Amino acid sequence: MNDKVYSYLGICQKAGKLASGEGFCEKAISSGEGKLIIIAQDASENTKKKFLNKAEYYNVPVYIRGDRAALSSAIGKINRPTVVVTDKGLSEKIIELLNKDIV
Numbered sequence: 001m002n003d004k005v006y007s008y009l010g011i012c013q014k015a016g017k018l019a020s021g022e023g024f025c026e027k028a029i030s031s032g033e034g035k036l037i038i039i040a041q042d043a044s045e046n047t048k049k050k051f052l053n054k055a056e057y058y059n060v061p062v063y064i065r066g067d068r069a070a071l072s073s074a075i076g077k078i079n080r081p082t083v084v085v086t087d088k089g090l091s092e093k094i095i096e097l098l099n100k101d102i103v
Contacts, residue, residue: 043081
């Protein structure tokens with residue numbers, strides 16, 4: 001992932017438009033607030049499967065990118081393999097950047 005994505009995730013965190021931690025992420029998705037799910041590439045297979053299934057069921061875009069350390073650092077937390085963006089505009093911008101990141 002490029003640095004802009006991490007910057008936007010930090011902005012989301014400061015604006016209160018980001019859920020992190022398994023329970024908070026699950027709640028944001030199932031309540032309909034989740035607009036984008038990002039899972040770290042080094043997350044456990046169980047975590048990936050759980051959130052991929054939730055993403056499919058609730059029709060939320062999901063990306064498996066970056067690593068747990070960088071994702072956690074970007075939002076000022078420790079050991080967060082999954083984050084959920086809850087703002088529509090910010091999620092659209094992040095998706096745009098993630099799609100540009102694909103080579």
